[in-house]
Every structure is written in C-alpha cells, then in structure tokens.
Amino acid sequence: MNPAADTDLDRALPPQVSVVVPMYDEEAVIGMFVDRLRPVLDDLGQTYEVVVVDDGSRDTTPALLEKARRDWAELRVIRLRANAGHQAALSAGLMRARGAWVATIDADLQDPPETIAAMLEAAREQSADVVYGVRNDRTTDSAFKRLTANAYYRMIRRLVGHHVPADAGDFRLMSRATVDAVNRLPAQNRVLRLVVPALGFPSAQVEYRREERAAGTTKYPLSRMIRLTVDSLTGFSIAPLRLATYFGLGGAAVTALLLAIAVVAFVTDHTLPGWTSTFVVVAAVGTLQLLCLGLLGEYVGRLYTQLQGRPTYHIAYDSVEWDSEQN
Template sequence: MLADFVREVQRVTTHLPLTKKFILVNDGSSDDTLAVMKALAASSDDIFYLSFSRNFGKESAILAGLTYSEGDFVTLMDADLQDPPELLNDMYQKMTTENYDIVGCKRRNRQGEPAIRTFFANRFYSLINHISDQEIPSGVRDFRLMTRQVVDELLKLSEVNRFSKGLFAWAGFKAFYIDYDNVERQAGKSSWHFWQLVSYSIDGIVNFSDAPLNFATVTGFVSFVISLCLAAFYMTKTLLFGDPVQGFPTLIILMLLIGGLQLFSLGIIGKYIGKIFLETKHRPSYIIKEKNLD
C-alpha cells in the first residue's frame, strides 16, 4: 500500500501551499516493505525512510517519526489508507484559520470492524475517561495534524512506556477533532489481535490512572472488614446458641476468596512496578538499522 498511499496523499494535497516530506517508518516488517520504501525514496527527494532492527511496536514507530520530523506542521498517518488523506485539507484549513495547535480525526462509527472489538473499544474509552484526568474522545485516531511546538513538547516526554493518545491529551494545547465515517483498510489485514488490544488498553490505563491501585487498596480493606464481621458472627452464634461452626466449607471458600483477592491486588501492584522497572533501565525505544536521513 505504500506507493498508493504516497500517490494519494500527493494527489489530494497538491493545492496546499506547503512543501511536503514523507518519513516512512518500517517497524520490523517481514515482507518487502523496506525494498518498496527504498524504491520510493530513490524516486523522490521528498521521501525518506527509517527501518527498525526488529518490531518495536506502534508507539516506538510514532516516536521515531516525530523525532526525525522537521516541518512546521507534522501529521501522523497509517499507510493502509484507513486515515483518509482528503481530510488533510480540512485539517490544514481548520488549523490555519482558527489557530488550533492540534487538529485530529475521530470516527463516528466503527463500521466494518468485528462487533466484539467495537464493544470493548467503546468500554475502554468510557472507563479511561472515568478514571483518568485526561479526556480521550472515543473513536479518536493517531491521525492528526500538529504544529512544530506541539511536536517539540511531546518529544520532551522521555518515558519508555508510551500511550500516544494519552500523551496528546496530557500535553494540552488547543485541539479540534473532525468527525468522519470509518474507512476500511484498502488491502491486507490488521496485525493487531484481540489480546494485544487488551494489553495495549491496560497499558493506557496504567500509564494515565492510579485507579487500579486505589481499587487494590479498597479491595484489601473491604476483605478485612468482611473477615471481622464473619468472625464476630460465628463467635456470637457459638456463644449464644452453642452451635459449633461447620468450618470446612466456610474455611475453604474464605481461603480461596481472600487468596484470590490478594493475588489480584498483587498483580495490579506488580504491573505498576514492572513499568517502573522498565523506565529505570533507560533502554532506547527503538533501534534503527537502516535510514536515508540524518
């Protein structure tokens, strides 16, 4: 899709008073993507490429593209044409006439996606907007036009555990979102599997909310109160009615309940500690194997 993507962007933005440059990021693909990138770069002085040593993930690819960008305006786009290039005209017009710092795109619907994916995506946005201080509009994509100032400020955020949609919201600035109907990819299929999306959603929640930690604390406290109430109940029952507790089933149930809650809470705490551990390593977010720009 790369050649079609570049051709389509150039076609629909011909009249814009801008000098356009493309930075294509190859995130460790196993097909002929790099060869296509090299061919495109050889055919135009305005096309550049970065190729990672392996797959580092979408967030690293976004970071690399922003790092090597130089323009007064920078846009992020998927190369499968799910981000409609014709919207670039409206985005540029909105930014320059109404003085916005960010103009993004937000899908009105998810037509064409599996129903279960749509359901959980909507639940994720509802949850994170409820427990986080940063509002992330439902359906918003990484496809957005940004001023140089916005990009420079985002690049100052040196964290390894990145969730770009949250970072865009955290940075602030004057933003506007253009609604559009969902567009299906023109070729191929998504490499994102359901559980990868779940993991990515959990990372977003952990990165921008401490609500799970508060939940673990409250769960522990409630479990402690329940255990005290049960102890008082059975003690009173035995003293007043001389009814010995039939303890084996009760004991097993309580052990499984308390043990499960403890492990669940430890898992939440461990997720945060794991993120801290990754940050302390100071590993680079990506390694570039080949490129044609400085």
C-alpha cells in the same frame, strides 16, 4: 540562477507539513496508500515530507518503499533494526519529522488521508495546536472491536480525565510546539493518544468515517490491545493502585460480617463443621492478594524500565542520511 542550488535549498529548509507513517508488514497496501496520500499532499500547495518508519518488517515492505522513493522525492524512509511496536515507531517518526505541522496516520487507509487538509484548515481557523481525527462512524469495524474500543475509551476518560477525546486514535495533526513537547518526554511505554491530550495544548476535532482496511491484516491483535490498555492505565492513572485499598476495605467489611455471623452461630449453638466456606474465603483472599501484587508489579516494572534508560527503538537506516553520505 542555478536550479540545482534552488532544489538543495528547498530540501535544507524545514517543510511546512510532515506526515509520519508507521509501517509493519504492509506490502499489500503500500501502493494504494501512496496513490491516496500523494495527491492530497501535492494539492496542499505547501512543502511537505512523508516520514515512513518501517518497524522491522519481515516482508517486502522495505523494498517497496525504496521503489516508491525513487519516484517521490518527498518520501523519507526510516528503518528500525527490530520490531519495536506501533507507539515506538510513531515516536521515532516524530523525532525525525521537521515540519511546522506534523500529521500521524496509519498505512491501512482506515483513516482517510484526505482528512489531513481539513485538519490543517481547522488548526488555522481555530488557532489549535492539535487537531484530533475523531471517528464518528465505526460500522466497518467488527462488533467485538466496537465493543472493546468503547469500553477502552469510557474507562480511560473516567480514570484519566475527560480531556482525552473519545474515539480518537493516533490519527492527528500537531504543531511544531506540540511535537517538541512530546519529544522531550520519556519515551518508555508512552501511549501517544494519552500523552498528547495531557499536554493541554489548544485543540480541535475533525470527524470522519472509519473505513475498512484496504488490504493486509490488522497489526493490532487482542494481545496488543490488552498491552495498550495496561500501558494506558499504569502510565496515566494511579486508580489501579487504589484497588488494593478498596479490596482491603471490602475484605475487612466482609470479615467483620462473617465474624458477627460466627459469634451468633456459636451462641445459638448452630455451628456446623465444614471446609467449603473456609476454602472459598481463603481462595478469594489469595486471589485478591495476587491481583494487588500484580498491579504493584506493573508500576514497579515501569519504574525499573524508566531507570534503565534503554532506548525503545534502534534506527538502522535513514534515507536522508544515506543520500547525504552518497553525495
């Protein structure tokens, strides 16, 4: 039997496990991440692939990934032409992952790779299509990060539904059926931590302690956190649109009260000329109108983007396709 033919056959068959890893300017952590992830996957005793999506990095991340790929045949590198964002990079990886089970994890090592084995075990024991990594200890995060994260999940669970697990980010394991369902959905402005629970597939949870970032700096500053929150709200709930109705009803009630006060003041001859109250009322009404218009604009903008059908990312390089062309 030809060993080379066996190797080609193994590569042609879909692996049992795929691990999708989005990366953006992660040169400081790549070596540590590879050293942690590879032993975990080797010990599974199953065929696997690691799909790293380089989200338009500006540092030496692409070169370091190519170096790691020389010594790790299961490592597949996909490079986007420009930075498309964390969720878009995850989507690109899910589209190319071939495994029967697909795990998604960030490269900063805040989510321990060792938990993947526990996720696979939970999926099989509980017949679950999705296993969420739930953070049961976030003491390594700053007080501001914990406060904003808690507020985000409380708000999302209240507006979208309690099917969204609390403190579950983008560290999860999904079956092939789940990944295929996600890939069939529109890709614009998707928030996977809400998309996956909305499918309603059987799920389980594995708790873990969130670690400190191993190296480098966070790629989720306050501006991106706000953008994620806006996408989450406008993409999965019409509650913000109802604010316009609530503001209108509240404004009508306040107007009726002010009218009654004005009539009483006129009848009792207690009216006084003044501009302060008029200015405050006009400014308040104008602010509410602008807020409602802004909310409507967010929804109209999402519809416009969806109708355009523009891709959320462009792939510049895929190591598997490159190797096939060279051979």
